[in-house]
Amino acid sequence: MEKRQYNDLVSQHKPQESRIQNAMIAFLVGGVVGILGQLLVEFYSYYLDISSKDASVFMIVTLIFFASLFTALGFFDKWVNFAKCGLIIPITGFAHSMTSAGIEYKKEGPIFGVGSNIFKLAGSVILYGVVSAWFFGLIRLIIVGG
Amino acid sequence: MIYIYSFLFAGILCLIAQVILDNTKLTPGHITSIFVVTGAALDTFSIYDKIIAYVGGGALVPITSFGHLLIHGALDKAGDYGFIGLIMGMFDLTASGITAAIVFTFIFTLFFKPKD
Numbered sequence: 001m002e003k004r005q006y007n008d009l010v011s012q013h014k015p016q017e018s019r020i021q022n023a024m025i026a027f028l029v030g031g032v033v034g035i036l037g038q039l040l041v042e043f044y045s046y047y048l049d050i051s052s053k054d055a056s057v058f059m060i061v062t063l064i065f066f067a068s069l070f071t072a073l074g075f076f077d078k079w080v081n082f083a084k085c086g087l088i089i090p091i092t093g094f095a096h097s098m099t100s101a102g103i104e105y106k107k108e109g110p111i112f113g114v115g116s117n118i119f120k121l122a123g124s125v126i127l128y129g130v131v132s133a134w135f136f137g138l139i140r141l142i143i144v145g146g
Numbered sequence: 147m148i149y150i151y152s153f154l155f156a157g158i159l160c161l162i163a164q165v166i167l168d169n170t171k172l173t174p175g176h177i178t179s180i181f182v183v184t185g186a187a188l189d190t191f192s193i194y195d196k197i198i199a200y201v202g203g204g205a206l207v208p209i210t211s212f213g214h215l216l217i218h219g220a221l222d223k224a225g226d227y228g229f230i231g232l233i234m235g236m237f238d239l240t241a242s243g244i245t246a247a248i249v250f251t252f253i254f255t256l257f258f259k260p261k262d
Binding site for chain 2: 019022023024025026027028029030031032033034035036037038039040041042056057059060061063064065068069071072073074077084085086088089090091093094095098099102103104106107114118121122124125126127128129130132133134136137138139140141144
């Protein structure tokens with residue numbers, strides 16, 4: 001079979017992914033997670049009688065807990081494949097990347113498997129977050145002074 | 147009204163990320179890193195604080211708020227201790243999120259096996 005024919009055949013059987021559809025799904029799912037965040041903040045600040053700043057900590061921990069649990073149970077991967085950035089950009093993506101790496105490398109042992117791979121994907125977020133926060137903080141400290 | 151703002155803000159951030167993901171060769175790792183740096187940059191002059199006051203939970207959920215919390219903790223401590231405070235306070239506000247993610251991940255990896 002010629003190369004061109006082969007490429008034609010491959011492109012026929014490739015799953016069609018519409019970029020517009022992907023973007024709309026990411027928008028809707030991300031938006032729903034945003035509403036969920038606001039709902040949880042109000043829920044915690046009302047029922048636990050705490051400030052909304054403390055309630056936001058509870059909210060983030062709740063989202064991380066459920067993202068982590070659903071990843072461990074195995075069906076969060078499908079959700080992420082469907083919603084893509086809709087679930088990667090919220091804090092759920094951070095927890096998902098850690099738990100999925102941890103479970104994937106479990107068979108290689110507690111130190112070289114789980115221990116050294118848990119931050120394989122989330123590590124870049126922490127590295128560049130800390131470096132940029134330090135750098136921008138330094139700039140602000142020099143310009144404004146605190 | 148704050149729910150609509152939450153929906154729109156979080157949704158639009160995810161939309162931007164998805165458009166970048168589909169149209170460039172950047173991976174989700176690149177994009178989350180870019181968004182964290184953006185969050186830290188926006189909070190350098192307290193812009194992200196204003197967004198949170200306006201949008202509420204919708205601005206706390208995306209990963210940009212992680213960068214915002216990092217620099218916010220650092221600047222809080224820097225107010226008391228100067229330059230060394232930037233290092234002391236870096237993880238003050240994000241500690242809960244990172245610790246929760248680590249602890250939950252560890253517990254779940256003890257009990258669950260990979261699917262296939």
